[in-house]
Amino acid sequence: MTSPDISIPSLILCFLLLSVPLIISSRIKLHIVGKTINSVARMTIQLFLVGLFLTFVFELNNEILNLAWLLGMITVAVYTAIRNVELKMDKLFFPVILSFTAANLSVLFYFNEFVLDLGNLLEARYLIPIGGMILGNSLSGNVVGLGEFYAAIQRNENRYLYSLSLGASRYEALLPYISKSLRSALRPTLANIATAGIVFLPGMMTGQILGGASPLLAIKYQISIMIAIYVSTTMSTTFSILTSIWTAFDDFGLVRKEIYREKRKKK
Incomplete structure (x- = not known):
């Protein structure tokens, strides 16, 4: 059917x-x-x-073209993530794209190799759709995580500087903001995982059923992809925040003001 x-x-x-x-x-x-x-x-x-x-x-189904398409998707996702927060592209693009690539490709290849047991990890019919689902959710997490982290640092600059003045290392002073930002970034994904099947039928499961697969097979696919999405979102958002600190903060632990994009004044 x-x-x-x-x-x-x-x-x-x-x-x-x-x-x-x-x-x-x-x-x-x-x-x-x-x-x-x-x-x-x-x-x-x-x-x-x-x-x-x-x-x-x-x-x-050319492997080089398939991988190039996936890397293009990653580049667009990184550009979109940074563009949607009040941060400058040239300051954060390199660390964030490294984080996106490392986190999402590692989860995607693990998924295709050990979960789907594909003979060809670069098979277009699996690489691009599954990669797109993983990337899309990682994008949402990074927009929330990066945006909230740097907004919190900007709002609480005096408190952050006070922690540094008491002898805290840069990581120790930033840890509360990192933790809060990651919780915010992962909350929607965790909510979707907790309510899947009761409140809503997720996209992959619905697509499998509409395509003629049995509900039990669709469920196994959905469980697997939601775990992969949660892991990739956690990894990419964490890596993006931590690696961006290298370029966003100076040697004294102070945030560089030039990383923030000037807000456009409403006419």
């Missing part, structure tokens, strides 16, 4: 559902009508282009 096709007219009917949030936004002045339309339009165009390209990639 295969999933039923969604025709173009049916897809248009799905887009009509957007009228509900657009009407709500207009009525109570949320001011997100333009942003919603722009986001959905970009998503639609991007996904159709990616779908066309992935069809070609899957058919070719």
Whole structure:
């Protein structure tokens, strides 16, 4: 049994559902009508282009191209993570991309080798979709973790400096902020893990079932991927914060003011 096709007219009917949030936004002045339309339009165009390209990639299944595509995904994820926090790209891009690459590739290759037992770790049909799921969740964790860590340091600069003045090492003074940021970054993932199957059916499980797999096989896939997502999010967010400290702080343990991006003034 295969999933039923969604025709173009049916897809248009799905887009009509957007009228509900657009009407709500207009009525109570949320001011997100333009942003919603722009986001959905970009998503639609991007996904159709990616779908066309992935069809070609899957058919070719060239290991070098598959790995290049994955590294491209990592680069975009890192750029997006830094862009979505009030930090400068040139100061943090290198340490964060090292963290993303090390954490996500190690978890992804471990998953493909020991969990899926693939003969070819760079098989396009598994490498790119699973890598995308892992990267997407790592991205969310890093946006929260990095953003909250450096915002907390900025808000509590005097308290941080006081800890240093009492003789604490840089790591000892930063540890409370690192811990709090990581808890915030991992909270959504832990909530999804705790409520999976009761509150909602996760994406991979739903896709497996719609594709004709048995519910028990879908469950095993979902459990495995959620564990991989949690581990990769933990590793990448931790590594991103710790490695960024090398460039964000000087030899005296003081945060460099130039890492913060100037906030645009609203007109």
